[in-house]
Amino acid sequence: MNGDLLHIQDLSVRFFTYQGVVRALEGVHLAVRRGEILGLVGETGCGKSVLARSILRLIADPPGRIMGGRILFKGRDMLTLPMKEMRRIRGNDISMIFQEPMTSLNPVFTVGNQMEEVVRLHQKVSRKAARRICVEMLEQVRMPDPESVLRKYPHELSGGMRQRVMIAMELSCRPDLLIADEPTTALDVTVQAQVLHILNELTRARGTSVLFITHDLGVVAHLCDRVAVMYAGKIVETAPVDALFRSPGHPYTRGLLAAVPSVDEDREVLASIPGVVPGLIDPPAGCRFHPRCPAARKECEHLEPAGVEVGKDHWVFCHAGRGKVKGER
């Protein structure tokens, strides 16, 4: 589709470990459209971070390997690009923010030092001009007193400030796509609110597409336009955010929504999903959710469910899903 900035097709990633082959991603399809914030939700170990890293080809090989599929960015397959090209895309066209900003910043250099380096690596400007760009960027992320922040070392900043420095740095190169991997998970709620606000404002104003990875459904509802739900290395549902919360199609999505305690209503008992997330060395056959699924039927045990369009732009990968099967249109 023309509106797609990034199109992931049939992506499979495996990790070869002593314990066995981990099937981290199997046949994943996902598109990120221009200007949208797409939420990618799922629980620990479902493969959402692997997916994010695969896009930038940051999977360490060995042990990991991209087994197949295509990652089309502006129509070009990133998996076949030479490394030199890839390096140009990283930072310039696609940037990434990680969960723990302290590990992304070098502790022995000042913030200014690191930000300038990034700016000058991607834009041909003088040191002085780079400094000015840094100050402007920090102002845009509402950093009080940017001049003094530039002189500080990462450990002198709070978690929220460090994450704002990262956002400023990543957006300074005006990427088309920002991948944010749980950027607010390590932050307190009041600080998270600040960071989400800044991220939303800046990316909307510039039309930057965002792939926002999180396990927090509240953050998804607040920030995203569309959502993809992952379970055990597969996408199980994609939908516009309103549709997902109003009429979740996949039993896993329904379970996830029911399991979240609410700040504004009292529930006596939380619905919980029985059992645990399966290991990906030997994932269940058929639908990977079937051992925990309250609606599992015979075919779920051996047949992988195809995508079914249950509403406008709303796809569910479940045998019980009602609607048009993918490709029927």
Place this chain on the structure above:
Amino acid sequence: MDEGVVIRAEGLRKYFPAGASGLWGRRKAFLRAVDGVSFHVREGETLGLVGESGCGKSTVGMLLLGLHRPDAGRVLYRGEDILALEGEAKRRMRRNIQVVFQDPQSSLDPRMLVKKAVGFPLEVNGLARGAEVTRRVEAMLAEVGLRPEHMYRYPHEFSGGQRQRINIARALITGPRFVVFDEPTSALDVSVQAQILNLVKDLQKRRGYSYLFISHDLSVIRHVSHRVAVMYLGRIVETAPRGDLFQTPRHPYTRALMAAVPKPDPARRQPLALLPGDVPSPVHIPPGCRFHPRCPEVMDVCRETEPAPVEVGPDHVVACHLWHGTGFDARRRSA
């Protein structure tokens, strides 16, 4: 007067030395982790203690458990000062007060069989021996939803949620009356968190335990608590029954905290409340009301005088100048 109260904390204070020491090795700066905290927990009740990182909520838990000694204040268990106890009496007291920590991995010895880990408190306290230990461990595991064969496995063979069940079993096996839960579900995924929260509530219903439930997550606190205390920079700023606190929060900090939580419902999407700045360091606590530099409703008095707690409703106490001379407290005084 303390009828039905299991734990009462009075004026707890705990300072940690911070930064470099001055001339003659005298400490110049102190991190004021807990700075005058009082509360009580009633029989069969859960008191939720909520606040952001560094507010001192975990230190409060440690003080109740006797894992830190307070610089000032008392902890009473059914009216008895537990800090004054020594030796055997102290050990006996500890059976009554147990804890479940956040990280289910690091709180279990990787080389200890589950049977040993869960049964150990019984042996240490001389409560059971031999086959009796096995019998009671088995019963306890059943209570938290684990099977007898799990006794002969090591912690690494379990998922995070199951490990937290093991920790709960170990905490409850000596038959405590009061349990501190310090962020027990923060390391777990939501679907597993729901299982553990349900278990914790269910055990309380069946056995009548009293809990202090510490968490940074307001929705978790709302789900498990009967009453809630909100902490900010070493102080409790508001205490209220759950319903009151969530429907009519009075302290500007409580309100900001609630408004900052993104709701899992796009239909009610609204701007998140933005407090200016970060939580100040507990080494440099602002004068007057600790919250005043970030408070949207700051008044002159807030910059100089620390607000005293005011009762604004039944069981609803707020430490904020906005409520002085108003509501319940004033009405009751004039009546």
